[in-house]
Structures are given as C-alpha cells and as structure tokens.
Amino acid sequence: MATPTMDKAEAAGTPEPGFADTPYITATFRIRRFNPEVSDQSEWEDFEVLIDPKERVLDALHKIKWELDGTLTFRRSCAHGVCGSDAMRINGKNRLACKTLIKDLNPDKPITIEAIKGLTVLKDLVVDMDPFFQAYRDVMPFLITKGNEPTRERLQSAEDRERFDDTTKCILCAACTSSCPVFWNDGQYFGPAAIVNAHRFIFDSRDEGGEQRLEILNDKDGVWRCRTTFNCTDACPRGIEVTKAIQEVKRALITRRF
Structure with missing residues (x-):
C-alpha cells in the first residue's frame, strides 16, 4: 500500500x-x-x-x-x-x-x-448519479396545477406549508438513497430521496398531481420496497425524517387522503 x-x-x-x-x-x-x-x-x-x-x-x-x-x-x-x-x-x-x-x-x-x-x-x-436523478425526475418534482394560470400568487396557510416543510430541505446529495440496503441490491428501486421529493409535492395543498405521483410510487419498484431500516434517516445530513415521510406516502396510498 x-x-x-x-x-x-x-x-x-x-x-x-x-x-x-x-x-x-x-x-x-x-x-x-x-x-x-x-x-x-x-x-x-x-x-x-x-x-x-x-x-x-x-x-x-x-x-x-x-x-x-x-x-x-x-x-x-x-x-x-x-x-x-x-x-x-x-x-x-x-x-x-x-x-x-x-x-x-x-x-x-x-x-x-x-x-x-x-x-x-x-x-x-x-x-454515476444518472440513475439517482432519473428516479428524482420520474416522481415529477414540480408543482402540477390545472386550469388557467393565476393572476396572483397562490396563497397557502402557515399550517398547510408546515405539512411538508421537512421534505423541502432535501439537497439531493444521495446520502439517504445510497445508505439503503434495498437500493444496494436493486438499483431499480426509486430510493428514499425520490420518495422524499414526491412527498414534498403530494402534501402541498396547492398541487393537483398527488394521485399521479402516488400511482408512480405504487409500482413494484416504488414505496413498498422500503423495509423501514432507518438507514436513510440516520444518513441525512439535513436531519430530514426520511423514514417518516416514506411511511406517510404509504399511508396516503392506502387511504387516498393527503
């Protein structure tokens, strides 16, 4: 050496x-x-x-x-x-x-x-970060709305903003995704970071694309692959409660309430 x-x-x-x-x-x-x-x-x-x-x-x-x-x-x-x-x-x-x-x-x-x-x-x-960013793009990490473009800012209450505040902190470092044993063994899994960024918009009261994202994450390589090991939460340098966010997406899939 x-x-x-x-x-x-x-x-x-x-x-x-x-x-x-x-x-x-x-x-x-x-x-x-x-x-x-x-x-x-x-x-x-x-x-x-x-x-x-x-x-x-x-x-x-x-x-x-x-x-x-x-x-x-x-x-x-x-x-x-x-x-x-x-x-x-x-x-x-x-x-x-x-x-x-x-x-x-x-x-x-x-x-x-x-x-x-x-x-x-x-x-x-x-x-090679391409697979990581492709999963991020696949969950449509942007605001989706219908109808005409508004003539003023889309307002949101402090309570509604707080609902997804934690997952806005993601800096796409891949620390959470690359700490996940499921991702190590199957690169097709969306991974924690993609799910976190989907969460950020699914629970945004201004967004109207929640159902689309939930269907994407309902795929065999989606949110159900999570085994709740908490590696992702421990690895996040921004202190995001990643495992909690994943569980909230699972719950939204079951109840269709978000």
Whole structure:
C-alpha cells in the first residue's frame, strides 16, 4: 500500500517553526482509489496530512489533491453543506465531507473515505448519479396545477406549508438513497430521496398531481420496497425524517387522503 506523506515544512498553510505549540496533528486518510484506465479493481491508499483537527474532511481532501496527488478525484462545490455534491462514506457512514470535522472522527486512527454505495463508481470518490436523478425526475418534482394560470400568487396557510416543510430541505446529495440496503441490491428501486421529493409535492395543498405521483410510487419498484431500516434517516445530513415521510406516502396510498 503506497503511503505518500506531506513534509511539515513544505505543507501549505502550516505554522511557522514552533508548530509543536499549535493544534496541528498528522492524520492518516485511507482512501479507496479506483481508476478504470489503470485497473478494474479498487485499492486503498494512505495519505498522511498535517492538519488542524478542527478542519473538515473536505479540507484534507483539498490538501491531498493540491499537494500530494493531483489525480485524486472527488466532487465538491459550495463547501457550506447545502449543495450535496461531496457525499461520501467516511469511516463507514454516509456524510458530507464539508460538514464532517476531523476531530469528530477519532483522528488517532486512519480515517477511511470511499465512494457512496449502490451507484457505479466512475473514478475514486465520484459515482454515476444518472440513475439517482432519473428516479428524482420520474416522481415529477414540480408543482402540477390545472386550469388557467393565476393572476396572483397562490396563497397557502402557515399550517398547510408546515405539512411538508421537512421534505423541502432535501439537497439531493444521495446520502439517504445510497445508505439503503434495498437500493444496494436493486438499483431499480426509486430510493428514499425520490420518495422524499414526491412527498414534498403530494402534501402541498396547492398541487393537483398527488394521485399521479402516488400511482408512480405504487409500482413494484416504488414505496413498498422500503423495509423501514432507518438507514436513510440516520444518513441525512439535513436531519430530514426520511423514514417518516416514506411511511406517510404509504399511508396516503392506502387511504387516498393527503
């Protein structure tokens, strides 16, 4: 196993001589690498990085890519925990790299980082998100209304808005879907994220497409595939009660009340 290291004196952003009095530590990041142009097998590679433990895993990945190995491939965008681009498995759990602090991961031991499960790995930490977004599109995640276009804003009471408030928080990071054992074994399953986004409109009092979405989710690959393991709720970086939303969609299918 290759073990690239970063010289303390050369590392960008490290403190001046006398760094022993600073909070910097040397942490080991064990990353699962995959490059289809080199091999059809993945392998683990260790990187030792001098870093402040109050920094985030994303900061460590930047240091590795910019200073140790420019071939390391991962997605990230805003780095503020709201774009969902950098979802990955960190120490065996789905997390956002930009929200996960190194100090919360027991940096005395190697910190493992790998791509999320259930989706084809394209390179290193990057997966093919097309199946995930296709399921999202299939549930029609937009307001459906009938009749003429209104001449004023569609008003809604605070109580009606609160009914689906939780599921508006989804950032499409795929952390919930890729934590689902059913999705791991059957990529045809819509997955928690698609159901959450269907929920957001099914229970919107302004929407008139609830029946259509329920019929889509009533399919053999729809909401009934959920086994209520709560993995999705535990994995959501936005704190959405994903399992509860799925159960509410199941109830709506049975009662046709929403």
